[in-house]
Amino acid sequence: MESHIRTADYVNKQMIELNKVNEENQNRATRSVKTETHLSDGRLRLYRLAAVCFGVLCVLQVILNISLRLTCYNTMTEERDQLQTKQTCPEGWQKFNxxxxxxxTETKTWEESRDDCVKRGADLVIINSNMEQEFLFGLNKRAWIGLTDSVTEExxxxxxxxxxxxxxxxxxxxxNYGANPAxxxxxxxxxxxxxxxxxxxxxxLSCLNNRYWICEKVV
Structure with missing residues (x-):
């Protein structure tokens, strides 16, 4: 009888130990799954953060490129304007549009006046608008302009x-009336x-009269 009791106690102890082992294994498995899940979430967040950072860098690069191009364009425009001013603004010239x-500052015939303009890389002025007409009138010169009917009358x-x-x-x-009949x-x-x-x-007016003149050239 005592032997049966000892055997039962032994079996119970073994069952208890086995249950402990199973619980410990289950706990380890649970911790392992949680760890893997945590690591996966961490990697995903890291990947997302890297993607966001890359996108921000791309946007910044585009903005930088645009800024550099605008800066270069503005610099080139300023240099061009300065160069044009130096090249096309000698004494006696004025800019409009x-x-x-x-x-x-002297007077010549119409043909002589035109020859002078051509030598300056220009020609007698061609008037295209009221604004230009009013601007030229404001120069306060009784001057030749680049209009003639010398080829075909009227x-x-x-x-x-x-x-x-x-x-x-x-x-x-x-x-078509001149003071001099000739x-x-x-x-x-x-x-x-x-x-x-x-x-x-x-x-x-007769083209042989002497007048001031106005030359014009495009900037």
Whole structure:
């Protein structure tokens, strides 16, 4: 009887030990799963952080490239403007919009005036708008402009060969009338700033008369 009791106690102890081992193994397995899960979450967060950082770096690189290009463009524009100013702004020239104008300080015939403009890399002025007309009127010079009908009478053309479309003739002009009977042909045009209104201030005149002149060239 005592032997059976001892055997039962032994079996119970072994069962208890086995249960402890099983619980410990289960606990280890649970801890292992949690550890793996934690490590996986950590790696995922790390990958996400790396992706975000890479995206931010890309955006910063794009912004930097744009800034550098803008800086280079502005620098080149300033240098170009400075160079153009040095090259196209000699004494006697004035700038209006995208063009430069030379105003003479002496008088010549229309042909002589045009020759002078050509030597300066320009030509007698061509007037395209009210603003330009008013600007030139403000120079306060009774001067030749680049308009003539010397090729075909009453067919007015600019020095670049284009036909006249918008005109600023003074009242009753052109009249093809000269004070000297020998020079009745008035085939060239002056801008009369002495007494006429800015917009309507053109007058046809003999090309042999001496006037100041205005040269023009594109910047």
């Amino acid at each position: 995208s063009r430069w104008y030379f105003i003479s 067919t007015w053309k600019w020095v670049d060969g284009t036909s006249l479309t918008t005109s600023y003739w003074y009242t009753l002009q052109p009249d 020079n009745r042909e008035e085939d060239c045009v002056e801008l009369n700033t002495e007494s006429w209104y800015p917009v309507k201030a053109w007058n046809d």
